[in-house]
Amino acid sequence: MCPIAWFxxxxxxxxxMAIDKDLLWRNSENKRSLTPEKCSKEEMHAVMSSxxxxxxxxxxxxxxxxxxxxNRNKTKIKIGRWSRHSESADTVRENYDVNNNDSIRKxxxxxxxxxxxxxxxxxINDK
Numbered sequence: 001m002c003p004i005a006w007f008x009x010x011x012x013x014x015x016x017m018a019i020d021k022d023l024l025w026r027n028s029e030n031k032r033s034l035t036p037e038k039c040s041k042e043e044m045h046a047v048m049s050s051x052x053x054x055x056x057x058x059x060x061x062x063x064x065x066x067x068x069x070x071n072r073n074k075t076k077i078k079i080g081r082w083s084r085h086s087e088s089a090d091t092v093r094e095n096y097d098v099n100n101n102d103s104i105r106k107x108x109x110x111x112x113x114x115x116x117x118x119x120x121x122x123x124i125n126d127k
Contacts, residue, residue, distance in 0.1 A: 006065060006108035068111050069104055078104055 045057075062083060069079050082104035 006111075007061075009109040065108055069107060072107050072111070074104060074107060 066079055066083055069082075
């Protein structure tokens with residue numbers, strides 16, 4: 001699953017462009033609405049481009065999110081499950097606990113809500 005929840009919070013906070021949200025989350029090739037479960041890397045790039053984020057990759061944004069969660073003292077296991085950096089995360093998500101990363105989602109949205117957006121820009125631009 002791609003990081004839709006925190007991306008929506010970040011994009012909502014950003015508000016540099018007036019965006020029709022129904023159009024933003026539609027795939028222009030096959031004319032269907034995107035869901036978090038069906039969101040692929042290419043679709044995420046299309047969403048990012050249509051909202052004006054062309055210079056950063058999904059990987060860079062994910063790296064910044066992981067760093068933010070480490071700064072908020074989230075456990076390595078929770079971060080690994082959210083970021084899908086561990087193979088066991090896929091097994092757990094598929095067979096046992098589909099929503100095992102709610103605390104990470106909540107913490108990421110709190111980062112955005114608390115005005116830490118400027119810190120994210122510094123981290124992204126420092127690469």
